[in-house]
């Protein structure tokens with residue numbers, strides 16, 4: 163079972179987004195076991211082990227992941243490493259373990275990946291990505307494991323580096339933007355330490371599909387308020403993708419199980435509320451990305467990440483079988499991407515002269531509706547089939563013959579679907595000259611439309627898509643070839 167599957171299974175089974183840091187930190191031990199107690203001092207490692215056993219026993223049905231911090235075990239010397247193995251043994255197989263190593267040494271990445279994933283059998287690891295993709299790649303060679311990249315920390319001195327060159331376009335967001343191309347959302351997430359939820363909102367806005375491992379959120383203040391802000395800023399569009407630390411001081415509490423239950427209930431309640439609110443307003447939220455330098459490149463990666471570009475054997479509208487399929491209908495289920503797609507169409511439509519927007523059913527009806535509302539222009543659509551009852555209209559919506567209509571379609575492969583729709587409009591006396599799509603198969607299909615009296619406009623060509631996906635490591639050269647030349 164992959165990290166991602168195991169994590170999601172644990173989240174669902176235990177109804178929890180909570181992660182427990184299994185840190186044998188003598189300073190945080192329950193009072194009676196403290197290292198400064200002269201009786202306990204020489205039995206420190208045993209006491210720490212008992213404490214970790216107690217924490218696991220009290221929480222394994224209540225949390226979705228454990229996160230032992232390697233540094234605390236290393237600090238205890240040889241006995242510490244042995245303690246780590248004992249702690250790993252104690253954790254039930256059904257709960258994923260993220261080793262908090264913050265590993266940052268390029269030269270030892272391959273050997274460490276082998277040791278922690280193959281020998282220690284942990285499911286994920288935190289990495290310090292300052293050395294770039296080369297450091298992370300050896301860990302991503304294990305498709306069932308995950309990495310969390312240190313993105314931001316909450317200590318005040320970090321600001322000069324992490325928010326460089328300016329807080330409005332900080333380096334830590336540049337890191338997210340860059341690292342999204344290194345691995346899939348199932349394999350690569352971000353660790354974000356913050357006491358202000360704005361940071362989570364910004365990371366989430368440019369990484370809608372990634373798992374965010376939060377920390378340092380319990381800076382003080384009302385727990386409900388903190389959770390409200392953190393969940394609002396950090397949850398993804400489906401109300402998931404966020405891991406929350408159990409406050410460290412709770413781990414020394416005798417009532418740990420009850421405290422964690424209470425925290426889960428609070429999160430559950432707030433999560434439900436926030437998910438409903440987010441679902442309501444996200445549709446209208448512009449997807450503002452401060453670091454957006456190549457808008458189409460970013461959009462292409464998002465389209466891939468939400469599963470619009472599929473590989474396998476697929477029969478096309480033309481009857482041919484290709485080894486890929488472009489399923490742009492998924493866009494409507496991701497309001498953030500949908501909003502961005504509408505924006506891109508809108509930029510093209512603003513340059514054109516037309517009276518009405520027509521969508522080609524079914525795939526392009528949501529797009530035409532969104533554009534109609536966004537640009538405040540009336541919409542119509544040609545029916546796929548005319549009903550044998552009711553008005554028996556071939557075209558739905560109001561129009562006057564002689565008006566100019568811009569046709570909106572999702573994709574031009576041969577171009578026939580778009581032209582068939584346009585022909586229906588023309589046969590009702592409307593003028594159709596422009597056809598606007600999100601994606602086309604390049605100059606050939608655009609020229610075909612031109613030969614038939616239409617101007618084709620597209621946001622993206624399949625060649626740009628293939629090139630970007632290939633460069634970002636999302637697809638293989640063979641898959642890029644299939645996209646471009648099938």
Ligand SMILES: O=C(O)c1cc(=O)[nH]c(=O)n1[C@@H]1O[C@H](COP(=O)(O)O)[C@@H](O)[C@H]1O
Pocket residue numbers: 477478479480486487488489490525572573574575576577578579580
């Ligand atoms: O069926 C297809 O050919 C097809 C392949 C593909 O990868 N993606 C895709 O969306 N389609 C469908 O093909 C239509 C456009 O194909 P053409 O009529 O050949 O331009 C779209 O409206 C889809 O219904």
